[in-house]
Amino acid sequence: MSDTHHDHPPDAPPTHYQRMEIALREILMAKSVFTPDDVRREVEAMEGRSAGTGARLVARAWVDPAFKARLLDDARLGAAEMGIPPGPYRVLVMENTATLHNMIVCTLCSCYPRVLLGLPPAWYKGTAYRSRAVREPRAVLAEFGFALADDVALRVHDSTADMRYMVLPMRPAGTEGWSEEELARLVTRDSLIGVAPALDPQALGRASDAAG
Amino acid sequence: MKEQHAPPEARHLTDGHPVGAHDVGGRPGPRVEKDEHPHALWEYRVDAMMLLLSARGLLTTDELRRHIEGLGAGAYEGMEYYERWCAALAAAMIDRGVVTADELGRKLAEVAAREP
Incomplete structure (x- = not known):
């Protein structure tokens, strides 16, 4: 180090x-x-822990509906299937859809699915995000540059010491036929917290050596 | 990180119990600054101690939180995140009798004395 x-x-x-x-x-x-x-x-x-772990789970869920069902049913078992140690606490994976968006917060402190996402960013631990995410979440999303459509419902999940959450973002359009490795590159930490959508493939540019 | 804005007014539940300084959900607050904070080695070590003590059955997550909350409102204004954790870990170990306050005080003096 x-x-x-x-x-x-x-x-x-x-x-x-x-x-x-x-x-x-x-x-x-x-x-x-x-x-x-x-x-x-x-x-x-x-x-060594980073949101790359959560991104691998999401990419697998996008390409394998049976895996997605198992992940949503029990995230610890889903993670274990991919050789990811599930950690000591329960994790619920909340799926975004065209009509429902999820975001996570820990209003009391900084609980976070650290095994899947690494350590939380400073802003996640700060008072501004913790206080306002449950009061005016759409305004908070706007501050992250994410304009959530008014007709999409928004659910905010408040974590506890023993119960953590991770968001399963929507698979971006235009990614048909992509490999899991390529898809995982679209899944940012912020999209797993729910303060951003997954990256637009156009913005990323499809790289044939995505594993690099 | 230290909080940059004024501490909120003291609040009470309808039964008169005070709401702790940590219990900020739903309070008005400033704009979210998207700050990313690289961790210093000593911060990683504080976190590592938390994980190791938890794995050995000497600490629970809610216990750590209770000790952080026990630091009082001033801890949120004057201390950084891992400073609160560090103080709370020490308090938890003293509370459980794993470490005595005297041992910690002596060791702190020793650590300071051997600095160049």
Whole structure:
């Protein structure tokens, strides 16, 4: 892992809470609660998680209706089918249709399907999104540049510690015959949160080496 | 990230119970700024500790949240996201008796003392 993650100058003294992190971690390691390797492995796994995982599930669901039915029925089993560890909490996949759009929020904190999408973006954890997503969701979508048609119903799902959500966006038109790998490139993190549709294939441009 | 706007007015449920500073659903709020925040290593480590403690049965997600909420309204104004997590993890470990406040205080002094 590089130091480029640090927004704190490398030669600045640690902040109080950075010291607390070091202190707590060292005490817990001294008590054999976990080892330095355990911490390193978790950090590496976290860095490796991204919305690409959720995108693979969506692409499979778009091409395989039976898989989609299983995914909607039990997302953990659907993920496990693709070799994706389902994580410790329930995940419900909410399907967008021509008449219903879904978006997710955690008004109380920052619950998020981290195994499928990686860590949540800063705005998902911020008060502005959390407070307003359940009060004026269409205005929030507009701020993301997403003008949802008035005749499409909008459902906002408020996550809890043990119950998380992921959105299954609509498959864009003009993608007939695309492979799963190509389709997955259209599925952005924001489309899995429900603050954007999947990418327009015209905007992306179809690349024959989509796996690259 | 620190919140950039003024904290909301204190609210109460109809039975008079105060609504916590964390309970923001439905409050008016500012425009959503689409900020993306690259994580620092120490933030990943805080998160890793949460996962490891949970996996060992020493922490539950709602327990972490309860301790974050217990930091009070000031925590939302003055602390960053993973600072709240870090303080809440320490509080949870002290609450469960895994770590004592004395141990943590001594170790904090030791960590500070060995800085160049």
